[in-house]
Amino acid sequence: MGNKNKQKDISRRGFLKTAATISAALTIQPAINKVKATSAALNGKSTSPETFRKMQHRTLGSGRAAMEVSALGFGVMGMTYNRSQxxxxxxxxxxxxxxxxxxVTLFDTAIIYGPLTNELLAGEALSEFKDRVNVTTKFGHEVIDGKGTGRQDSRPETVRRYCEESLRRLRTDSIPLFYQHRxxxxxxxxxxxxTISDLIKEGKIQRWGLCEVSVETIRKAHAIQPxxxxxxxxxxxxxxxxxxxVLDACRELGIGFVPYSPLNRGFLGGCINEYTTFDPNNDNRQALPRFQPEAIRANMRIVNVLQQFGRTRGMTSSQVALGWLLQKAPWIVPIPGTTKLSHLEENLQTIEFSVTxxxxxxxxxMVAAIPVIGDRYNAEQQKQVGF
Ligand SMILES: NC(=O)c1ccc[n+]([C@@H]2O[C@H](COP(=O)([O-])OP(=O)(O)OC[C@H]3O[C@@H](n4cnc5c(N)ncnc54)[C@H](OP(=O)(O)O)[C@@H]3O)[C@@H](O)[C@H]2O)c1
Known part of the structure; x- marks a missing residue:
């Protein structure tokens, strides 16, 4: 979409119309009529009312497929897989x-993360909250004897088996949202x-989603099961x-959008540089063109722009990156991953900033003027996306 069209589109939808004049905590919020400040209470947990008052909710999907979740979710993957120690x-x-x-009421995992260890962790940590948080997971990558084979398997009998196994690992009787991973x-x-329709009828899953697919696939899938x-x-x-x-199709069809790797696998957080070493046994970034030292060195210019933008606004580069995604549409819910409480708090604080x-x-x-060096995926991974 050209810049002009994008502008038109934005004004047609009325996003952020009045944001410039509205107070700080609400600047991302007013554009987003589905977003609600929540005062929900966690039974017996020690949540301070102050923290909770700030959390906003968004709705992914519509009609019977709708799911209300916190405006920012949590990607669990890096706690066992692909993000080093x-x-x-x-x-x-x-x-x-x-x-x-x-x-936070949206947690994201997948069978392939680990494999299996990530779902086991999510199940152990979160099943006690299953009445109020959603642990979403993903099927598709073939896993045999606990190891990924690199192949895809979404045959009906396999999806059913994966569903049953995920239910056991997640310690639940119904998966809130089951994605096809590839x-x-x-x-x-x-x-x-x-197959998904049948599993929904049986109550084993409540909703479904797709990852990295084309508009054509989205339309075909949505026509059968929203x-x-x-x-x-x-x-x-x-x-x-x-x-x-893809974003236009989501808007048209009333489907939510969950940006994964919203910090570009940590890069936009500013803690990675050309000397960063990734765990050779547990980090896919070492094999990604965009994470080779030359590319990191060149792309640091982008991080510098985010840092500069954040400086006068009191924002970190992570908050700038997440805030930019949140203001794109009220049905977008990023799922940053972290292993640190300080980063979790920093990321959640994003919703408090005022940016017009x-x-x-x-x-x-400013970012678009800087060429991005290095592809996001290597050739093998690239073959699995965009269908
Ligand atoms: N559907 C798919 O195909 C697919 C693919 C990839 C990922 N995902 C999902 O998306 C989630 C997030 O993706 P991701 O882990 O690839 O990328 P990400 O969320 O963009 O980045 C995570 C990395 O950023 C760092 N980080 C987090 N907050 C930070 C902050 N405030 N300042 C500096 N660094 C910060 C984390 O390190 P620290 O631990 O040090 O904070 C972590 O290594 C995953 O957990 C997974 O659920 C889905």
Whole structure:
């Protein structure tokens, strides 16, 4: 979409119309009529009313597929998988409870994370809160004897088996939202949607979603079983979903959007530089073109722009990155991952800042003027997206 059209689109929807004149805590909020300040209480938990008062909710999906969640979710993946060293299980559980305590109600995991260990962690930490938080998970990557094979398997019998196994690991009897993690070229999406429909009728899952798919696939799938959310990579350094029609289709069809890796796998947080070493046994960033030292060095210019933008506004670069995503649409819910309480608090505080649409546009233009060096995925991973 060209800049002019984007502008028109924004004003048509009335997003952020009055934001410039509204007080700080509400600046992201007024654009978002579905977002509600919540005063929900966690039974018996130690949540301070102050923290809770700040948490906002958003709705992913519509009609019977709708799911209300906190405006920012939590990506659990890095607590066991692909993000180098992490605290021990006790530390991770404590942090997940801190997130619940602060009003986070959307937690994201997948069978392939670990594999299996991430769902086990999420189940152990979060099943006691299942009445008030949503642990979403994903099927599709083939896992045999606890190991990923690199193949896809979304055949009906496998989806059913994965569902049963995820239910056990998550210690629950119904999955709030079950995503297909990657498209399976051997199984038409209509068949996947049919299997999901049956699982919803049986109460094993409540809703479903797709990751990294095309508009065509979204339309076919949604026609059979309404989708709650599309989950794809989206952040200031990767805006493909604005160009390939996915965000427009979500808007048109009333489907929510969950940007994954909203900090570009930590890069936009400013704690990674060309000397950063990634755990060779547990970090996919070492194999990503965008995380090679040369690319990191060049792309630091983008982090510098975010830091500069945040300086006069009292925001960190992570808060700038997350705030930019939140103001894009009221049905967008980013899921940053972290292993640190300080980062969790920093990320959740994003909703408190005051930034006008004009200022966001200025940031967007400054970032867009800097070429992004290095692809987001290597050739093998790239083959699995965009169907
Ligand atoms: N559907 C898919 O195909 C797919 C693919 C990838 C990821 N995901 C989902 O998306 C979630 C998030 O993705 P992600 O982990 O790849 O990327 P991310 O959320 O963009 O970045 C996570 C990294 O950022 C760091 N970080 C977090 N907050 C920070 C802050 N305030 N300042 C500085 N650094 C900060 C974390 O390190 P610390 O631990 O040091 O804070 C962590 O290593 C995952 O957990 C997963 O659920 C889905």
């Amino acid at each position: 992490h605290p021990d299980k006790k530390g991770c559980i404590r942090l997940l409870h801190e997130a619940v305590d602060r009003g 498209f399976d070229r051997n199984v038409p999406i209509e068949d996947v949607a049919g 989708l709650t959310a599309i989950q794809s990579e989206y952040h200031l350094m990767h805006r493909l979903v604005e160009e390939n029609g 649409p004009e200022e966001w546009k200025e940031l967007e233009n």
